[in-house]
Amino acid sequence: MNATMGRYRAVTGHRLFWPAAVLVVMLAANTIYRPGFLSIELKDGHLYGSPIDILRLSAPLILVALGMTLVISTGGIDLSVGSVCAISGAIACMYISKQSDQNSLVVVLTALAMALGVALVLGAWNGVLVAVIGIQPIIATLILMVAGRGLAQLITQGQIITINSEPFRAIGLGHLFTLPLAIFIALAAALLVAAFTRRTALGMIVESVGGNAEASRLAGIRSGRVIFLAYVLSAACAAIAGFMMTANVSSADGNAVGLWVELDAILAVVIGGTSLAGGRFFLSGTILGALIIQTLTTTVYAMDISPQTSLLFKAVVVIAVCLIQAPAFRARFARRRRSAPKPDTIADKPKEQVPA
Amino acid sequence: MTDSRPVLTMTGISKSFPGVRALHDVNFRLFPGEVHALMGENGAGKSTLIKVLTGVYDTDEGTITLDGEPVSFSGPMQATAAGVSTVFQEVNLCTNLSVAENIFIGREPRRLGAVHWGEVRRRARALLARLDLDLDVSAPLGSYSLAIQQMVAIARAIDIKARVLILDEPTSSLDAGEVAQLFRIMRQLRDEGIAILFVTHFLDQVYEIADRITVLRNGGLVGEYLTAELPQLSLVEKMIGKELDVLEGIEEHSRRDLAALEEGTPLVAVSNFGRGGAVEPFSLTIHAGEVVGLAGLLGSGRTEVARLLFGADRTDGGQVAVDGTASSLRTPAQAIDHGIGFCSENRRAEGIVADLSVRENMILAMQAARGWLRPVPRRRQDELVDKYVKALNIRPADPEVPVRNLSGGNQQKVLLARWLITEPRLLILDEPTRGIDIGAKTEIQKLVTQLSDGGMAVLFISAELEEVLRLSHKVAVMRDRQMVAQLANDDTLDADRIMQTIASGSHREEADR
Numbered sequence: 001m002n003a004t005m006g007r008y009r010a011v012t013g014h015r016l017f018w019p020a021a022v023l024v025v026m027l028a029a030n031t032i033y034r035p036g037f038l039s040i041e042l043k044d045g046h047l048y049g050s051p052i053d054i055l056r057l058s059a060p061l062i063l064v065a066l067g068m069t070l071v072i073s074t075g076g077i078d079l080s081v082g083s084v085c086a087i088s089g090a091i092a093c094m095y096i097s098k099q100s101d102q103n104s105l106v107v108v109l110t111a112l113a114m115a116l117g118v119a120l121v122l123g124a125w126n127g128v129l130v131a132v133i134g135i136q137p138i139i140a141t142l143i144l145m146v147a148g149r150g151l152a153q154l155i156t157q158g159q160i161i162t163i164n165s166e167p168f169r170a171i172g173l174g175h176l177f178t179l180p181l182a183i184f185i186a187l188a189a190a191l192l193v194a195a196f197t198r199r200t201a202l203g204m205i206v207e208s209v210g211g212n213a214e215a216s217r218l219a220g221i222r223s224g225r226v227i228f229l230a231y232v233l234s235a236a237c238a239a240i241a242g243f244m245m246t247a248n249v250s251s252a253d254g255n256a257v258g259l260w261v262e263l264d265a266i267l268a269v270v271i272g273g274t275s276l277a278g279g280r281f282f283l284s285g286t287i288l289g290a291l292i293i294q295t296l297t298t299t300v301y302a303m304d305i306s307p308q309t310s311l312l313f314k315a316v317v318v319i320a321v322c323l324i325q326a327p328a329f330r331a332r333f334a335r336r337r338r339s340a341p342k343p344d345t346i347a348d349k350p351k352e353q354v355p356a
Numbered sequence: 357m358t359d360s361r362p363v364l365t366m367t368g369i370s371k372s373f374p375g376v377r378a379l380h381d382v383n384f385r386l387f388p389g390e391v392h393a394l395m396g397e398n399g400a401g402k403s404t405l406i407k408v409l410t411g412v413y414d415t416d417e418g419t420i421t422l423d424g425e426p427v428s429f430s431g432p433m434q435a436t437a438a439g440v441s442t443v444f445q446e447v448n449l450c451t452n453l454s455v456a457e458n459i460f461i462g463r464e465p466r467r468l469g470a471v472h473w474g475e476v477r478r479r480a481r482a483l484l485a486r487l488d489l490d491l492d493v494s495a496p497l498g499s500y501s502l503a504i505q506q507m508v509a510i511a512r513a514i515d516i517k518a519r520v521l522i523l524d525e526p527t528s529s530l531d532a533g534e535v536a537q538l539f540r541i542m543r544q545l546r547d548e549g550i551a552i553l554f555v556t557h558f559l560d561q562v563y564e565i566a567d568r569i570t571v572l573r574n575g576g577l578v579g580e581y582l583t584a585e586l587p588q589l590s591l592v593e594k595m596i597g598k599e600l601d602v603l604e605g606i607e608e609h610s611r612r613d614l615a616a617l618e619e620g621t622p623l624v625a626v627s628n629f630g631r632g633g634a635v636e637p638f639s640l641t642i643h644a645g646e647v648v649g650l651a652g653l654l655g656s657g658r659t660e661v662a663r664l665l666f667g668a669d670r671t672d673g674g675q676v677a678v679d680g681t682a683s684s685l686r687t688p689a690q691a692i693d694h695g696i697g698f699c700s701e702n703r704r705a706e707g708i709v710a711d712l713s714v715r716e717n718m719i720l721a722m723q724a725a726r727g728w729l730r731p732v733p734r735r736r737q738d739e740l741v742d743k744y745v746k747a748l749n750i751r752p753a754d755p756e757v758p759v760r761n762l763s764g765g766n767q768q769k770v771l772l773a774r775w776l777i778t779e780p781r782l783l784i785l786d787e788p789t790r791g792i793d794i795g796a797k798t799e800i801q802k803l804v805t806q807l808s809d810g811g812m813a814v815l816f817i818s819a820e821l822e823e824v825l826r827l828s829h830k831v832a833v834m835r836d837r838q839m840v841a842q843l844a845n846d847d848t849l850d851a852d853r854i855m856q857t858i859a860s861g862s863h864r865e866e867a868d869r
Contacts, residue, residue, distance in 0.1 A: 201723045201731040204716055211711040218668055218706050219774065220692035220724035279711040 015273045018324050019288045026295050026317075027051075033303055047178045050298065055179075058294035059186035060085075060241035062287055064261050065268040066193045067234030069286045072269050074227045075210040075278030076130060076137030078234045081265060083148025084119050085242030085258025090155040091115040092243060093163050093252035102165040111168070116239050122148070123235025127228035141231075145262070152254030162251040172247030182244055189237065194283050196233075203281070206230060210278025264293050271321055292321065361424070363388045363551045364409075364440070364520055369418035371401075371408055373761050376752050378404040382418075382577045384570055386520060386551045391542060393566035393583070394555045397595055397795050399751045399763040400572040402555050406524055410435040410442050422520075433462065441513035442522040449509055451498030456480035458497050459512045483511045487541050503534045510538075514545060521545060522553045527561060539565050557792060559588055571595055592794055617646045617829055621680040623813050624696070624782055626665065628674030635660040637674060638839035640832060642782060642813045647804060649824035649845070650817040651854050652834030658817045659701060661834065662784045665815065666698040667691040692725055694782075697775035699768075701787040701817070707771045708759045715741045715755035718773045725778060744773035749799065765792040772800070782813040789818060801827060821851040833857045 030037040030050070040049035064081050071078040095111040096102050122144060129140035174181035197203030208216045209223040216223055241261070246252045270276060271292055272285025296317055300310040323329045362385040371379040379401045386392050396402050407413045409420060411429030420427055422438060429435040432442055449458045459480045464471040480493040489507055497505055506526055513521055523542075527535050542552055542565060554566060562569065562583065569586060571578040571594045578594050586594075622641040630637030635657040642648050650658050663669045667685040676685050678694045685691050688698070700706035708717055718741050719732050726732065732740075741755045748769040752762075759770055768788065775783055785804070789797040804814055804827050818824050824831055825845065833841045833854060841857050843849055 199731070200728050201726070202728040204712070204720075204723065205728050208709045208712060208716070208720055211709040212705075215700075215706050215709055216720070216724075218666070218688050218698060218700060219721045220689045221720070222687075222689050222724075226728065279709075 015282060016285055016288060019271055019273070019285060019292060019321070022321050022324065023288065023292050023295060026292070026299060030295075030299055030302055037302065042178065045178060046175050050302070052180065054291065054294050054298050055183050057298070058290050059180075059182035060244045060258075061261065061264055061268060061290040061294060062186040063189050063237045063241040063244070064258075065265040065272075065286045065290045066189060066283065067230075067237030068262070068265040069269050069272070069274055069281050069283060070193070070197065070206060070230040071137070071234045072266070072274055072276060073206050073210045073278055073281035074223075074230050075213065076227065076230070077141065077266065077276070078126065078231060079138065079141040079262050080122070080126060080144035080148055081234060081238040081241075082258035082261045083145050083152065084122055084235050084238040085245055085261060086152035086252075086254050086256075087122065087148055087155065088115040088119045088239035088242035089246030089257045090152045090161065090252045090254050091118055092168070093161040093246055094155055096163045096165050096168060097161050102163055103167065105167050108165060108167040112243060115243070116236065119235045119239030119242075120232055123232035124228070126235065127231035130231060131224040131227040149254065152252075152257070156252055156254045158254075160251050160253045164250065168243075168247050169250050170247070172244050172249075185240065185244070189240065190283060190287060193233070193237075197283070202226070202229070207280050211280070265290075267318065268293055360388055362386055363423060365421045366405070366409060367419050367421075369405065369408055369420075370416045371404055371413060372416055374757070376757065376761055377575055379408065379575045382572065382575075383580075384577075385580070386553055387568075388519070388551050389546055389549045390567040391546055391552045391554050391565050393562045393569045394553060394572065395562065395569055395591065395595055396572035396578075397765070399574070399766050400595070401575040402572055403524060403763060404575075405572070406442065406522055406553070406555070410440060410522065436513075436518075439517060439519040440522065441518040441520070442524065443506070443509045443513050443526055444524050449497055449505060449512075451505070452496055454494050455484075455491050455497050455500070455508055456493035458508055459483060459493075459515060479515075480511075483515050484508075486514075487511055488537065503530045506530065507534075507538070510541065514550075518550060520551045520553065522555075524555045525557065526554075527556055527558060535561065557794070557797075559591065559794070562591075563588060595794070618643050622677070624665070624676065624678055624694075625680075626671075626674060626676045626685075629661075629664050629671045629676070630674065631660065631664060631669055631672050634669065634837065635664065635834075636838045637672075639674075640665075640839070640842070642815060644781065644813055645808050645811045646830070647808045647814045647816055647828045649828030649831040650815060650834060651821055651824050651831055652858060653819075656834040656858075657837040657839075658834050659786055660837070661832075661839070662698060662786050662815065662817060665691070666696055666784055668698065689724070692721065692778065692780075695778075695780050696782045696784065697721065697778055697780035698784040699771050699775060699786060699788055701790065703764070703767055703771055708767050710758065710760035712759060713756050714745070714750070714759050714762065714770055717759045717770050718744060718755075718777060721774050721778045740777050741773075744776060748773055748803075749796075765796050768792060769796065769800075772803075776807075780812065782815065783807065784815040784817075786817045787819065788816075789820070789823065797823075821854050825849065825851060825854070 027038065037050050040047055040052060064085070068078055068081065092111040092115040095114055096107060099107045101107060126141050126144060129135045129143070130137050170181055171185070172182060176184055197206065205216075205221055205226050208219070209221060209226055213223060238258070242258055245257050268289030269286050271289030272282050272287070274281040274285065296314055300313060305313050364386040366382065366384040369379055369382045369384070382401065382405060384394075384405065394402050394405065404413065408415050411431045411434060422440065427438065429438065429440070435442070450461070453461065456477045460476050465475040465479065466472055467475070477493050484491055484493065487507055487510065489504070489511070491500065491504065497508060500508070510523070510526070526538060530538060542554070546552055556562060566583050568580065569583055569591065570580045571591065573595060618641075620643070623644045625641040627639040628637040629639070638661065640648070640661075650661060652658050660669070664671050665685065667687045667690050670686055676683055683694065685694070685696075691698070709720065712720070715737060719737050723732055738755075744750070745753050745755060750762075750766050750769050750773070759767055762770065772788065788800050792800070801823065804816060808814055816824060816827055828845050831843045831845055831849065831854060832839055833843065835858050843854070843857070
């Protein structure tokens with residue numbers, strides 16, 4: 001009995017338990033509404049089905065959220081990721097559209113390298129503003145969030161640039177081993193970021209800086225460098241996400257690409273258990289958070305929830321998820337539940353029983 | 357006093373945290389009009405007991421009664437409303453708010469729904485007058501010293517019709533005069549019938565003020581005693597659970613010849629280091645194997661000297677030579693490169709990273725020095741951490757517990773381990789024994805002696821002159837943000853002479869020998 005309780009506690013106490021439970025509940029609700037929801041079929045050598053769609057569509061968000069996780073862990077925030085998505089997509093599409101052979105792999109790779117390079121510069125810009133000049137992260141990245149949209153417009157000269165490039169299209173819609181290529185890209189990025197932070201000491205140092213910046217400085221950590229690196233990494237992740245978003249539609253719209261993705265990314269990070277105050281970060285949690293958000297979006301479409309109410313529906317679910325996540329809320333709930341069947345606890349002891 | 361009924365009883369209290377059993381079946385009672393000292397080593401469960409009592413933590417088991425009625429507080433606010441007020445160890449006030457706001461925050465007197473500021477200030481002044489404090493109640497709290505802030509916290513606590521006042525190590529940052537003032541207030545409150553629970557590490561203070569003593573050890577109750585019937589030595593034995601192993605061997609240490617130590621190139625020599633508003637320019641040399649004590653009153657500039665030497669603050673001018681070569685100490689990272697380590701007195705804000713585990717906190721400085729690209733291999737981490745957990749007797753001995761779950765004294769040891777792991781050549785210890793029990797204090801003092809015998813230089817800062825005298829080869833005396841003297845610790849130096857120097861600022865002729 002005790003051992004079972006212990007195991008039960010160990011499972012429910014795991015930090016990924018509640019986000020995972022929410023995801024399972026959402027998938028179950030969808031399956032009840034539409035029994036074929038979880039079915040996957042093989043057509044033309046490709047796997048199709050809602051679960052695959054959710055994975056593929058969540059790939060850009062996962063990428064953005066990975067970078068965001070590191071930034072938030074340092075105690076900062078990066079509002080500019082959406083704009084960076086738009087800029088990198090715009091640069092890649094613009095370059096490809098100017099070439100005679102849009103299907104050349106060399107052309108596409110050059111375009112990607114150029115766009116990624118610019119994104120790194122933008123990340124460095126954020127990093128300098130925050131880590132060197134010392135502007136508050138929310139203000140510093142707000143600059144690029146607003147100005148970046150204009151920059152993307154400038155690059156595309158206010159037009160929606162449409163391209164016809166198979167290699168580029170593959171980033172968003174291609175397949176590998178029967179699965180969408182985007183899934184592998186997101187997976188590879190996740191493994192890379194995980195290796196980059198957990199195989200080196202970067203992760204711990206980021207957590208230390210985010211947890212207590214002054215103590216970290218006095219321990220000899222040059223926190224500026226670490227914070228700078230986090231913003232550069234965040235921009236790089238956003239750039240790859242931007243490629244995916246533009247490749248999905250083979251066009252770059254400076255106004256629409258990656259719009260509001262920063263908010264979804266922040267949400268994914270928070271659902272994943274990383275505190276907005278900085279400190280400990282959880283990459284696996286972030287990925288789960290991104291999947292929850294995409295599943296929610298898919299659910300809204302699948303259940304034919306009217307567009308007028310869909311945002312409200314999403315908001316309600318998100319609030320519920322965040323509350324379930326919060327240990328303080330669960331503790332309050334659990335305390336109430338626990339004290340009910342036990343009349344001998346202090347709180348419930350009736351006054352008459354007290355010896356006078 | 358004892359014939360009345362207890363105002364507060366705690367029965368069979370147990371509390372566990374993941375990996376730690378903090379309290380086990382503890383009983384405690386408090387009578388009106390007494391000062392009751394709660395004693396125990398670091399990690400004995402004193403702070404946990406208080407937090408359970410005030411509702412910061414839930415109890416796992418046990419009951420609490422107040423005036424015979426069972427109670428269970430959901431938090432300090434509710435406890436305060438019921439008449440159980442607490443002044444916590446670390447001052448929990450907002451330094452950016454005014455003194456008056458701090459006293460009344462959360463329960464401001466109102467008029468027509470709006471805060472009645474005039475009334476707030478008037479009542480704040482009245483309260484402070486009761487404590488004999490003359491402060492500008494509109495000034496931000498941060499403009500006053502830590503000691504004054506502590507008094508304001510007490511004023512806040514007693515404003516409410518408190519029947520039980522809990523003081524968790526209120527004296528650890530006070531100087532002798534301020535302690536006397538606090539004790540006068542405590543006696544006054546006691547005579548008014550308030551029950552005072554008093555936690556401290558200073559044995560003398562217990563015997564000066566407490567009527568009754570409850571001793572905890574390792575989360576368990578050792579016993580409850582009348583102060584008059586418990587000799588000091590048996591109290592210490594009950595706290596540490598073994599015969600007291602006094603500070604043997606340490607005494608001879610400082611008698612080693614200073615002249616011999618100071619031959620050759622100094623490890624660190626600074627001249628005209630200073631910082632406007634913090635400390636006047638000073639010069640100081642520290643040799644390998646030398647323990648330099650830094651004595652002075654609270655706020656005399658001791659910490660500021662340490663921070664300049666570590667590069668935590670930048671000096672306005674002056675030169676520094678490390679091993680005889682001109683150098684600079686402009687950032688902590690630079691100081692660490694020179695083999696300097698610094699244990700801050702403010703371990704919560706400047707020391708531990710509460711989120712991280714004991715292991716991560718310990719290797720932090722070493723990792724920082726290596727850079728993030730060269731992680732310390734896990735096996736090496738485990739070796740080092742194991743070694744220091746054992747050597748410093750850190751409890752609980754689980755390196756994966758978040759450091760926040762440790763008691764203050766054990767956190768201090770984790771910090772010490774962080775620096776020892778870097779094998780520094782000069783270790784700056786700012787109040788390393790403050791808020792630490794006698795057992796750990798002795799351990800740390802012995803450690804300092806061992807380290808200096810092994811060739812490490814130590815800058816030892818402490819408000820306790822006996823401690824400084826026992827360990828140091830030479831004592832630098834601070835007064836009013838000036839280094840007024842450097843005294844060789846020979847047979848002629850004693851606490852009285854240091855006190856005189858602090859008081860008068862004389863003995864300048866002996867400076868810079």
